[in-house]
Amino acid sequence: MENQKFDLTAAAGSRGRVQAAPRRASTARAPGSGPRHFHLLWDDELEKLRPLLERLMDHVDEVIDHWHQLYILHFGDERTMAERDFRELFSANLRRTTAALLEGDMDRYTLNTIRTGEMLCERRVPFSEVMASLHLYEESAYAVFPESAPVELFTTFDKLSHVRMILLADAYFRSTAAIAGARIESLEREARQLPPEDRRIFHGLVGSSPSMHRLYDRIEAAGATHGTVLIVGESGTGKELVARAICESGPLAGAPFVALNCAALPKDLIESELFGYKRGAFSGANADYLGLFRAAEGGTLFLDEVTEMSAETQSKLLRAVQERMVRPVGSTREVEVDARLIASTNRDPEEAVRRGQLRPDLYYRLQASVLNVPPLRERAEDIPALVEHFIAFMNEKLRPQIPVHGIEQQALDAMLRYSWPGNVRELSNAIEGAFTFGRSALIRLADLPPAVSGNAATVVGSDAHAQTPAQLPAAIVGSFADTERDLIQRALETTGGNKVAAARLLRISRKKLYAKIAKYGL
Numbered sequence: 059m060e061n062q063k064f065d066l067t068a069a070a071g072s073r074g075r076v077q078a079a080p081r082r083a084s085t086a087r088a089p090g091s092g093p094r095h096f097h098l099l100w101d102d103e104l105e106k107l108r109p110l111l112e113r114l115m116d117h118v119d120e121v122i123d124h125w126h127q128l129y130i131l132h133f134g135d136e137r138t139m140a141e142r143d144f145r146e147l148f149s150a151n152l153r154r155t156t157a158a159l160l161e162g163d164m165d166r167y168t169l170n171t172i173r174t175g176e177m178l179c180e181r182r183v184p185f186s187e188v189m190a191s192l193h194l195y196e197e198s199a200y201a202v203f204p205e206s207a208p209v210e211l212f213t214t215f216d217k218l219s220h221v222r223m224i225l226l227a228d229a230y231f232r233s234t235a236a237i238a239g240a241r242i243e244s245l246e247r248e249a250r251q252l253p254p255e256d257r258r259i260f261h262g263l264v265g266s267s268p269s270m271h272r273l274y275d276r277i278e279a280a281g282a283t284h285g286t287v288l289i290v291g292e293s294g295t296g297k298e299l300v301a302r303a304i305c306e307s308g309p310l311a312g313a314p315f316v317a318l319n320c321a322a323l324p325k326d327l328i329e330s331e332l333f334g335y336k337r338g339a340f341s342g343a344n345a346d347y348l349g350l351f352r353a354a355e356g357g358t359l360f361l362d363e364v365t366e367m368s369a370e371t372q373s374k375l376l377r378a379v380q381e382r383m384v385r386p387v388g389s390t391r392e393v394e395v396d397a398r399l400i401a402s403t404n405r406d407p408e409e410a411v412r413r414g415q416l417r418p419d420l421y422y423r424l425q426a427s428v429l430n431v432p433p434l435r436e437r438a439e440d441i442p443a444l445v446e447h448f449i450a451f452m453n454e455k456l457r458p459q460i461p462v463h464g465i466e467q468q469a470l471d472a473m474l475r476y477s478w479p480g481n482v483r484e485l486s487n488a489i490e491g492a493f494t495f496g497r498s499a500l501i502r503l504a505d506l507p508p509a510v511s512g513n514a515a516t517v518v519g520s521d522a523h524a525q526t527p528a529q530l531p532a533a534i535v536g537s538f539a540d541t542e543r544d545l546i547q548r549a550l551e552t553t554g555g556n557k558v559a560a561a562r563l564l565r566i567s568r569k570k571l572y573a574k575i576a577k578y579g580l
Contacts, residue, residue, distance in 0.1 A: 174229075279359070287400045355396055
């Protein structure tokens with residue numbers, strides 16, 4: 059058997075297949091060199107496996123029978139593959155790959171294993187089920203191996219099993235990415251063919267309201283240039299999606315896109331994160347760090363919530379944009395950079411300038427191209443399309459036991475009435491919560507968060523609406539503590555657990571929010 063090494067990073071085909079690239083090497087083991095096959099196996103180890111592989115080839119049907127019995131035992135009614143599919147897929151693969159190993163053809167072994175990984179993805183077998191099934195295969199193979207075989211052969215067989223897992227996992231996820239990419243490309247292509255008034259999806263943004271069409275037009279115009287852009291919109295409106303859409307709709311499509319949430323870092327760390335630093339510049343700087351500006355070379359740097367930067371850092375940011383030069387922390391030399399800047403803020407930029415949260419000179423540089431993202435309450439007609447979009451997305455992401463096919467009209471009516479202070483992010487969280495707590499193929503009113511369904515603030519029943527709050531029983535109205543707890547829980551859900559943002563939304567201090575969280579055990 060000739061020594062070969064296969065490169066998993068070789069160019070993939072149109073369907074995400076990995077092409078094996080054999081590379082001949084000396085049969086002698088160089089001092090300190092690694093194993094030849096996928097960093098796990100040597101050629102002579104594979105040759106020593108021949109008795110076990112011949113035994114496996116002679117008992118393929120027995121192994122498959124045992125394997126399928128274990129598959130049923132472990133997965134029961136939750137298994138994805140019917141018996142016919144299981145045998146058709148794994149029996150053929152086991153025969154082909156074992157024959158390839160016996161013939162010393164690692165190239166053929168690799169391609170056959172990759173094809174199996176692609177087929178498992180195409181048949182929508184969950185990845186966890188794929189990995190568990192491979193371990194069940196090992197157990198089934200051991201059942202036909204002679205007990206007298208040396209222990210080191212079983213160790214080598216384990217290495218071969220790990221090679222199979224590497225190949226299958228790589229092919230599975232490449233195919234997953236290819237399928238998702240093809241689906242998005244198809245949707246985008248269909249959207250481009252629609253008349254402007256019917257266009258619902260634009261580079262991941264969902265909506266066909268007039269305000270969204272105006273935004274799409276602004277995005278295309280901004281994408282055609284290389285200038286700086288300022289995106290203004292409330293939290294949760296999808297400002298990063300807008301930034302990505304700008305890049306994807308212009309000549310920088312495919313170039314690096316680096317994002318930083320300025321509110322997520324202490325202000326004294328943002329400068330080193332942006333501009334990089336030299337080794338020894340401060341305690342803990344054990345190596346040079348390029349910084350995000352240089353990481354985005356040739357592409358786009360997106361700074362979310364730029365008003366959270368200190369005035370000093372904003373000044374250095376302005377210089378970097380104007381001069382296309384950055385100076386790493388601890389360095390005396392400037393370094394040239396070529397990255398487009400897109401910034402965003404959830405504040406009114408002119409008010410932020412008046413309050414000293416945004417330097418006027420930086421704002422004047424950014425205001426040449428400003429995109430305003432409308433809040434969800436101003437485009438309620440897009441809610442049904444967004445609900446449909448997130449239902450499809452959550453079915454793919456969460457893979458619930460009972461797939462969700464739609465939403466009851468009563469629940470949709472409640473969503474249309476709600477003001478959505480957390481915007482599209484809050485709507486997405488509401489749909490995900492309905493998937494988590496719902497138990498039917500349709501999202502019902504009871505599956506929605508109390509703030510959306512109205513259960514936290516209204517009373518269900520025809521007689522209740524005629525009563526004043528003073529006349530309502532305490533059990534119906536609910537205590538102040540219950541209402542406060544629901545509000546805090548909702549704020550945390552809306553902000554994805556970000557306590558700083560939740561405190562800002564509730565208009566209380568972060569310290570007080572922590573006390574409330576501890577009080578209610580959230």
